[in-house]
Amino acid sequence: MRKTAIVTGGSRGIGFAIARQLRSDGYCVAILDVNDRSEYQHNLNQLAEMGEDAYFYMKGDVRCAQDRERLVKETVDKFGGIHVLVNNAGIAPRVRNDILEMTESSFDEVIETNTKGPMFLTQLVARQMIKQDFCGKKRGTIVNISSLSAEVSSISRGEYCVSKAGLSMLTTLFADRLAPEGILVHEIRPGIIATDMTRPVKEKYDALFEQGLLPINRWGLPEDIANAVSALVSDKFLYTTGCYINVDGGLHIQRL
Numbered sequence: 634m635r636k637t638a639i640v641t642g643g644s645r646g647i648g649f650a651i652a653r654q655l656r657s658d659g660y661c662v663a664i665l666d667v668n669d670r671s672e673y674q675h676n677l678n679q680l681a682e683m684g685e686d687a688y689f690y691m692k693g694d695v696r697c698a699q700d701r702e703r704l705v706k707e708t709v710d711k712f713g714g715i716h717v718l719v720n721n722a723g724i725a726p727r728v729r730n731d732i733l734e735m736t737e738s739s740f741d742e743v744i745e746t747n748t749k750g751p752m753f754l755t756q757l758v759a760r761q762m763i764k765q766d767f768c769g770k771k772r773g774t775i776v777n778i779s780s781l782s783a784e785v786s787s788i789s790r791g792e793y794c795v796s797k798a799g800l801s802m803l804t805t806l807f808a809d810r811l812a813p814e815g816i817l818v819h820e821i822r823p824g825i826i827a828t829d830m831t832r833p834v835k836e837k838y839d840a841l842f843e844q845g846l847l848p849i850n851r852w853g854l855p856e857d858i859a860n861a862v863s864a865l866v867s868d869k870f871l872y873t874t875g876c877y878i879n880v881d882g883g884l885h886i887q888r889l
Contacts, residue, residue, distance in 0.1 A: 635687070636768060637661040637712040638866070639704065639758065641695050641751075642722030644673040645780065646828035650855030651719055652688070656680055656864050662688040665695060667722075670729065694720045695750030705757045714765045717866045718758045720751035720800070721778040725793050725830060727812040740792040746765040747796035751777060752803055763814050772815035774866040777804050779822045779880055782843065789806030801877065817874040819865045824881025826853040848883030860876065 638655045642648040643664035652662045653676075661681065670677065670690050680688045689711060693700030708715055724746045726739045755775055762773035782790075783797040801820055808818035824847075825831065825838055842850055861880050864870065879885045 635659075635712060636663050636716045637708060637714060638717035638719065639663045639665065639708055639715060640721055641665045641754070641813065642721045644668045644670075644690070645676060646830070647823065647826060647855045647858045648719075648721040649673070649676045651721060651778075651862050653679060653868070654856070654859035655717065656683045656688060657718075658863055658867075660687075661712045663704065663712070664688070665688045665693050665700065665704045665722070667688070667692065667694050668841050686705040688726070693724060694778065695754060696745045698753065699812050701750070701754045702756055704754070705761055714768075715758055715761050716765075716768055716773045718755060718773070718775045719777070719778065719862060720755065722750065723747045723778065723780075723796075729789040732788050735791055740795075741783075742875055743792040743796050744799070747793070748799035751800060754804065755807055759814075759816060762811075762816050767815055770868050770871055771817060773817075775807060775816065775818045776862050776865055777801075777809070777820045778820070779804070781822050781824055781884060783822060783877075783880065802886050804877065812874050817870065819870070819874070820877035821858060821861050821865070822877050822879050822881065822885075823858050824853050824879065824884045826855060826858065828855060846884075847881075848886060848888075851882065853880065853882055 638660040640648055640652045643652040644666040652664055656662050677690055691704055726743055765772055768817055777800050779800045780797040782794045783801040787794055804820040857880050
């Protein structure tokens, strides 16, 4: 059986960089994304060049139970199993509001995408992994793409902070539950990464970089996150679970 990875939100940005890296590492890759395939065909063509039969793209929403179930079923039907899940799909609030003005609809939308969806997709994938034999030294690996906002306050997007803090706790819970099954769970907290999501604040952070914002003083790249995922899903981390790694240029360091 070929090793297979699911990457949510894999059509662009961090998700696409992860999908491309895992294909380079030899994984078959299944992508779930809300975008039409045609919108990012130029990215998907890169995966096709690495093996047309070793990836597939499913348009769907991680918030939707039927889409989650169909993703797991079609991945297993096509590739025979699931060995890696990367919960990458995520959204920021459509409008930044002071927490005293946050709307319930915005809270629900962000939580459902960033926390609830990953919770129940992980549940489905974990059940599938448990059915499978060990592949190498473990049954599988789950990686949650969280954020420094899991513990850093941003009062103009409180729903995002809460959603990522929840995802961080899911890392802990599933790591505890799944370790006896041979499944390891990790969390990556990206910092300031150059993606579509951060494009509206580019000028702000460009100015901060000029002032020496970070110890590693540059924009993070989607490939920085992809490389971390590649390492964590390998057999190089076999005595580690339930932990997080900051991929943030040192932003988490308290500096005088």
